[in-house]
Amino acid sequence: MSWMDTLFRRQRIDRQLADELEFHIESRTRDLVETGVPAAEARRRVRMEFGGTESVKDDCRDVRRGRFIEELFKDLRYALRVFRKTPAFSLAAICTLALGIGACAAVFTVVDAVLLRPLPYPEPDRLVKALTKNPQLGVKNGPTSLPDYLDWRDSGVFESVGIYVTDNAVLSIAAQSERVVTATATDGVLAALRVKPLAGRIFSTEESKPSLTPVVLVTERTWRRRLGADPKLLGGAIKLNGLSLTVVGILPAGFTFEGDPELWMSPTITGDETSRDNRYWTGLARLRSGATRAQTGAQLDRITQRLAAAYPGSNRYWGVDLVALKEDLVGDTRAQLLVLLGAVGFVWLIVCANIATLLLVRASGRGREMAVRAALGASGARLVRQLATESLVLVLAGGAAGVGMALAAVSLLREYGPPDLPRLDQIHVDAISVVFTLGIAMLTGLLCSLGPVFQTRGHLPGGALREGGRGSTGGRRRRIARAALVMTEVALSIVLLTGSGLLIKSFWNLLRQDPGFRTDHLLPCFLSLPNSKVMENGQYRKDRVARYIDAVTARLQSIPGVQHAALGMPLPLGGGGWQMWSKFWVAGEANRQAGFVHGILQSVSTDYFAALGVRLRSGRIFSSVDRPGTEPVAIINEEFARPKFAPRNPIGMRIGIEDDKRTYEIVGVVDSIKSGGLQDPAPPQLYLPMAQQPVPMLTAVLRTVGDPAALSHTVQQAVLSVDPDVPAYRIRTGDQLLGRSLARRRLLMTLLSSFASIALVLSLLGLYGVLAYGVAQRTREIGIRMALGAAAGQVLAGVVRQGMTIAALGVIAGLAGALAMTRVLKDALYNVSPLDAGVLLLAPAALLLVALLACAIPARRAARIDPVLALRHE
Amino acid sequence: MPSEKTDLLQGTLDMLILKIVALGAIHGYAISQRMQQISGDVLQVQQGSLYPALHRLENRGWLRAEWRASESGRDAKFYTLTKAGRKQLDTETAQWERLAEAIGSILRTAE
Numbered sequence: 001m002s003w004m005d006t007l008f009r010r011q012r013i014d015r016q017l018a019d020e021l022e023f024h025i026e027s028r029t030r031d032l033v034e035t036g037v038p039a040a041e042a043r044r045r046v047r048m049e050f051g052g053t054e055s056v057k058d059d060c061r062d063v064r065r066g067r068f069i070e071e072l073f074k075d076l077r078y079a080l081r082v083f084r085k086t087p088a089f090s091l092a093a094i095c096t097l098a099l100g101i102g103a104c105a106a107v108f109t110v111v112d113a114v115l116l117r118p119l120p121y122p123e124p125d126r127l128v129k130a131l132t133k134n135p136q137l138g139v140k141n142g143p144t145s146l147p148d149y150l151d152w153r154d155s156g157v158f159e160s161v162g163i164y165v166t167d168n169a170v171l172s173i174a175a176q177s178e179r180v181v182t183a184t185a186t187d188g189v190l191a192a193l194r195v196k197p198l199a200g201r202i203f204s205t206e207e208s209k210p211s212l213t214p215v216v217l218v219t220e221r222t223w224r225r226r227l228g229a230d231p232k233l234l235g236g237a238i239k240l241n242g243l244s245l246t247v248v249g250i251l252p253a254g255f256t257f258e259g260d261p262e263l264w265m266s267p268t269i270t271g272d273e274t275s276r277d278n279r280y281w282t283g284l285a286r287l288r289s290g291a292t293r294a295q296t297g298a299q300l301d302r303i304t305q306r307l308a309a310a311y312p313g314s315n316r317y318w319g320v321d322l323v324a325l326k327e328d329l330v331g332d333t334r335a336q337l338l339v340l341l342g343a344v345g346f347v348w349l350i351v352c353a354n355i356a357t358l359l360l361v362r363a364s365g366r367g368r369e370m371a372v373r374a375a376l377g378a379s380g381a382r383l384v385r386q387l388a389t390e391s392l393v394l395v396l397a398g399g400a401a402g403v404g405m406a407l408a409a410v411s412l413l414r415e416y417g418p419p420d421l422p423r424l425d426q427i428h429v430d431a432i433s434v435v436f437t438l439g440i441a442m443l444t445g446l447l448c449s450l451g452p453v454f455q456t457r458g459h460l461p462g463g464a465l466r467e468g469g470r471g472s473t474g475g476r477r478r479r480i481a482r483a484a485l486v487m488t489e490v491a492l493s494i495v496l497l498t499g500s501g502l503l504i505k506s507f508w509n510l511l512r513q514d515p516g517f518r519t520d521h522l523l524p525c526f527l528s529l530p531n532s533k534v535m536e537n538g539q540y541r542k543d544r545v546a547r548y549i550d551a552v553t554a555r556l557q558s559i560p561g562v563q564h565a566a567l568g569m570p571l572p573l574g575g576g577g578w579q580m581w582s583k584f585w586v587a588g589e590a591n592r593q594a595g596f597v598h599g600i601l602q603s604v605s606t607d608y609f610a611a612l613g614v615r616l617r618s619g620r621i622f623s624s625v626d627r628p629g630t631e632p633v634a635i636i637n638e639e640f641a642r643p644k645f646a647p648r649n650p651i652g653m654r655i656g657i658e659d660d661k662r663t664y665e666i667v668g669v670v671d672s673i674k675s676g677g678l679q680d681p682a683p684p685q686l687y688l689p690m691a692q693q694p695v696p697m698l699t700a701v702l703r704t705v706g707d708p709a710a711l712s713h714t715v716q717q718a719v720l721s722v723d724p725d726v727p728a729y730r731i732r733t734g735d736q737l738l739g740r741s742l743a744r745r746r747l748l749m750t751l752l753s754s755f756a757s758i759a760l761v762l763s764l765l766g767l768y769g770v771l772a773y774g775v776a777q778r779t780r781e782i783g784i785r786m787a788l789g790a791a792a793g794q795v796l797a798g799v800v801r802q803g804m805t806i807a808a809l810g811v812i813a814g815l816a817g818a819l820a821m822t823r824v825l826k827d828a829l830y831n832v833s834p835l836d837a838g839v840l841l842l843a844p845a846a847l848l849l850v851a852l853l854a855c856a857i858p859a860r861r862a863a864r865i866d867p868v869l870a871l872r873h874e
Numbered sequence: 875m876p877s878e879k880t881d882l883l884q885g886t887l888d889m890l891i892l893k894i895v896a897l898g899a900i901h902g903y904a905i906s907q908r909m910q911q912i913s914g915d916v917l918q919v920q921q922g923s924l925y926p927a928l929h930r931l932e933n934r935g936w937l938r939a940e941w942r943a944s945e946s947g948r949d950a951k952f953y954t955l956t957k958a959g960r961k962q963l964d965t966e967t968a969q970w971e972r973l974a975e976a977i978g979s980i981l982r983t984a985e
Binding site: 016017019020021023024026027028030049050051052055056059060062063 | 901902903906920921922925926928929930933941944946948949950951
């Protein structure tokens with residue numbers, strides 16, 4: 001009979017057992033009656049012989065295999081009763097556990113989704129990005145050009161290789177126009193990803209050549225959500241950027257790619273695709289089966305060397321790195337997530353130590369109860385199992401609450417997490433994270449119950465009874481065990497505190513960085529003229545673009561509440577947009593190759609600097625004087641001017657730009673704008689007047705009088721009123737832009753700081769608990785001492801000394817740990833050394849100060865003990 | 875968990891039960907009767923030991939139990955020996971004989 005049977009058919013078996021014994025009694029009675037004994041006397045005698053049917057039944061049940069489970073249930077019931085009797089303890093323990101397990105589960109879920117889970121493509125390990133580098137220009141992980149890609153493809157070093165660029169386009173359905181994210185790609189990209197279309201086909205190689213009529217692939221989601229799952233879409237046309245394009249395939253549900261494009265387009269003719277210097281494509285390839293990244297990289301190097309020799313003007317110094325797709329996607333998130341995982345691991349350890357301390361303290365208090373049970377015949381193993389069951393019940397309750405917490409945290413993160421966290425949309429609690437959480441919970445239970453279990457082992461009932469009776473502190477070894485646990489907690493807290501201190505200081509440093517413009521009362525948005533509006537017979541129509549720019553600027557300017565409206569590209573602080581890098585040199589300087597400046601080239605309209613709030617250092621800003629046909633002028637930023645011209649005055653000097661025969665007169669110098677993150681140095685920048693160099697890809701920047709967010713709808717309407725095919729998109733305020741660029745650092749800092757605070761509170765609670773318990777246990781002893789003449793101050797000092805010794809030892813151990821471990825934060829820090837003296841001093845000081853508070857309460861209680869009452873204690 | 879060590883008394887009781895059950899399907903009361911009879915009233919097994927032993931042997935798979943009508947007409951739990959039980963009986967009997975032999979020879983030498 002299996003134990004399951006015993007468990008679920010216990011009633012039936014009990015009935016059978018009763019029947020069996022009843023049969024015995026009846027038969028025996030009958031036999032006695034047959035020998036002449038009166039019936040009543042016979043029954044009495046049989047019962048005497050039997051010696052209590054219930055104990056026989058118990059013994060019978062005992063031998064059954066299911067007894068283990070039965071005892072487990074008994075233990076569970078007992079545990080629940082114990083917890084009901086001490087609700088404060090139970091609640092505190094469950095909350096602590098929920099915190100520890102929940103935080104672990106949440107962080108692990110993120111780590112799992114971002115770092116561990118494979119990319120959603122077949123054999124993802126063979127996918128690489130082919131990224132260019134040019135040490136001369138300081139380019140790394142850069143884009144490539146179409147002709148270079150064709151050489152890679154034709155060399156056959158990859159199984160498949162393609163190039164793509166993510167962009168966006170206006171999708172017009174009926175009268176509605178909306179910006180959607182698109183990917184322009186060659187067939188090799190989709191082949192490398194091995195995507196099988198839901199319907200239709202992917203691009204052919206022929207279609208992947210730039211053409212005037214690109215073909216389109218629609219993702220299943222867009223097909224369903226935007227296009228009403230129209231089956232006639234395949235082979236039909238959609239209106240994209242004002243062009244009617246043929247849909248040749250629908251991509252399967254669940255297929256995602258970087259930037260989450262809704263539509264995939266084959267390349268369009270732009271007129272510059274034959275230039276090897278026109279690098280804006282990203283290369284994506286699948287390695288040949290069995291080939292390593294290093295082997296393929298070496299083969300590719302030979303091709304790039306050949307190209308560099310054949311086309312020195314465009315390809316000299318350019319090389320290619322093969323970066324695993326996942327590595328590229330995850331980027332520097334890996335280090336940050338691992339830091340978080342480590343931090344949450346520390347919190348978890350502290351939680352375990354805390355619960356273990358709590359249980360230890362409680363187990364000491366229950367020494368008498370255990371001794372009584374042992375004296376009544378419970379075996380040592382039985383008691384250990386009961387204590388382990390109690391811990392497990394606690395941990396499971398905490399674990400369940402923790403899973404709830406993790407779910408909430410993960411959904412919060414998906415909603416409000418930093419937008420640049422890769423694979424953010426794929427973060428969800430899955431089987432792996434549930435298994436992980438369960439594992440963590442079980443491990444927690446084991447760790448927590450170790451202490452009390454060891455304490456129970458080897459207890460002689462007699463000794464424990466006496467000890468419990470006297471109310472002793474539970475022996476030297478146990479006192480040391482508790483102190484060691486609290487010390488560990490303090491040490492781990494110090495490591496976390498220093499880590500978060502460093503991050504806070506570095507965040508503070510970042511916030512003090514001047515982005516070079518004013519983020520308040522600023523409303524930037526994107527508006528881009530599609531090719532159909534600016535190209536005519538393969539000719540770029542500057543005049544049309546200029547006309548549009550004038551019209552939209554005037555329209556935006558006329559919105560009430562808008563102080564300045566201007567157009568430019570790209571947005572600062574990594575806000576997006578086309579970053580055009582170019583080489584500049586001072587006209588007339590002899591050595592062009594050595595003396596050039598590599599920087600961002602952008603066209604801006606007259607009011608641009610006023611709208612962004614960029615300060616003019618010297619000279620003038622653009623004005624209505626700078627029109628087509630007048631003298632070509634330029635403004636440079638401080639980052640350009642200082643290294644290149646100081647101590648000369650750049651105003652009035654002439655600048656040459658790569659691929660441009662004209663030279664431009666510098667008319668002004670402005671403050672540098674941080675184009676990437678606040679932590680990155682501003683690059684050299686050269687501005688041209690929009691009127692002289694109109695560009696079709698634009699951002700509008702508006703300086704508003706009131707709340708910029710309130711104007712976003714008006715702005716949208718205003719832009720549409722100029723051209724219904726050109727909507728404004730990605731409207732954000734300047735402060736949102738700043739927040740976005742800091743989001744990931746803020747998250748890391750916030751999480752680490754909250755982990756550190758939790759750690760601090762928990763370890764001090766641990767310290768408090770151990771001291772308070774010690775004082776309560778020693779009430780009699782302290783009473784005797786005071787009766788013998790010890791002053792209240794001495795008693796107080798004794799308790800404080802004991803507590804502060806534990807804290808100080810913990811702090812020393814923690815500082816050693818912090819010195820060793822904070823260097824993992826190096827990359828996440830800005831202008832702060834991992835060994836920053838201020839932080840390394842402040843964290844322990846803060847902890848010791850609060851520890852003093854935690855000591856003070858039990859110490860005061862000890863000092864107030866009334867000897868007379870204490871001696872009567874218990 | 876029940877203790878696995880088999881002291882002389884318990885081991886002996888198990889062996890005797892197995893031996894009696896080996897003679898044919900039998901219920902608990904009859905086992906105690908039979909034991910008393912065969913031993914000429916020397917061995918009297920307590921119910922408090924008999925039934926836990928029966929359940930233990932059943933649990934170990936040495937005995938099989940089924941409910942059927944007894945001689946008195948009432949349903950009773952009848953035990954029969956399983957293959958494993960037969961084997962166990964053989965080893966225990968052999969062990970017992972060896973032990974008895976050893977004890978016997980010691981007692982004889984001591985005389």
